[in-house]
Amino acid sequence: AYLLTRKGVKLTKEEATKFLGAAGIYELPEPEKDGTYTGKKVFSMLLPKDFNLEYKTKLCREVGECTKEKCPYDGYVIIRNGVLEHGSMEKKGYSGMILEKLFSDYGPEVAREFIDRSTKMAVYAVTHFGFSVGIQNYHIDKNTMEKIYSIRDNAVKEVEGLIVKYKNKTLQRSPGKTLKETLEEQIMAVLGQARDSTGAVLKDYFGQDNTSIVMANIGSRGSILNVIQMAAFLGQQAVRSKRIKRGYKGRVLPSFKGTDLGAYARGFVGSSFMKGLTPSEYFFHAAGGRESLVNTAIRTARSGYMQRRLINALQDLYVDYDRSVKDSEGNLVQLRYGGDMKDPMRAKKV
Template identity: 40%
Template structure:
């Protein structure tokens, strides 16, 4: 692709990746990084290859290769992309450590200032609530309105902390690279590691359960401030104080219970579905029947389309069969004349009767 300052030839990452693609692949989509990925004739011309391109769920490149070429070709692509990624990491190196979540003092000051401003606004909301001056939201009473307004303030603080952290960490930060590419983690995780963990919630509300009229014995009765109901000002890197740690454990417990309950419920639902559908078969005539030959559906799925072949994209209804057929025919015939004859154009006479037809037409002066 070019020559470096020392006169040595080099190849770009896009050229290397293009070597793994089918030669006639054409594709255009938007990556999770936000740029446009453009592939023409198997050459990656622009864009970032990330989770949206080769991810496990909905990777556009892998999905297109599997549908337009074959599952085998997609398997080869996945293996080669994995090998290329491993060699790249071995060559250039990629690691993450505790220092990658460090932000400078001026960034921490901006986050602390945002937290102080939010606490002041929460104090004003509480004062207005206690004075009966807080205007209720539609369909909410005063206490519900106060809770929602405080949650909004807490959410804004965390968003601000995330923006500040992202600004100072930079795009070359390994944690940011992983989050933006979709490899692992998210910017929210990074925000909580470097900036501010934010409010802890149980069943969608601030933490209220605990002692009578207060969450912990560390607070006065009737205290409605953010700190007294689960707001964690610190980041994971700076460390939580005991009260914050306790509230954080309460929020984390809900996640663990939810995971356990959700897994058992979905597992049992799957088992019931498998048992209910185990006798159904798609027959050669296109119908779906059970073991006693009763017709359950006259056409599979009411549309006769395999879910495997249908795109998840709203814009693409199904596989472009004509495009695939054209590519197969082009690969099969080197000569355009042969292809034209195969597709039903002009062809040579195959037997005497066809020769005779031509002779009679010429004798009669016809075309």
């Protein structure tokens, strides 16, 4: 949907017909003065004629005051009387704002039809415009790479400075935390800031037309963090939201000194996937990856078991004609369903 509705997309009558035909629509919108059809108007044919909506999208960079329809990034959506006048489609609006309003105002059948038709049109858009990601997406020139390495190396030096302060006991302790906890907290903050600064550099270098950046911005797949890890460096690897510390006595791996509290000795990966990881960096990355894998397995099992118990416990409850909640034996469970009689399926705030 983004490929079709982005700024500057114009289609011939034949192209517009193919887009609409793919979605099962057999009428054309009003053409522009030059006889072409904008992608926004073609997409608008999926919406009801009296549909109105305004919202800020993820494409907005939030630099200064919001200029709404004058947004240089096309990040503010305005739909008036079923016509998309400004803004581009992305995940937040497409599957959230628009679909939610269609369902609540027009019912499930209209929402279903929108999903069916917009999906067919979006699939045709990818075929028509083409969209691919390759290794060239992450290639960086020498000057930009030096800028990124400078950010990384300065962060590592700042960490070394914090460690010196910690050993000299001149580090300012955070309220309610020990000196060691303060050190770890500040190190994580410094290395996290380095990653964020690198992300800003990469966004400026790659621009808005790089397909990896496009996917991250519109929310279809991945994030800017994935781009940073591919092109710049992986950054600090964490286990239970802390730097890696378990391993040998006083150190994680035997290739480091026992007293080394530095960034590289405790899980900081200064290489990218493009460049390749050193053996110690590979180990740290595997440690962080293992935790997320275990968490996924445990979270799935726990949430599934919780759902099963809830279904069994609540299976005989129903809402009676007087709007009270009762069980199969007529025992009163709640005077009013949910306390406010709101339908969670339609309520915006539950």
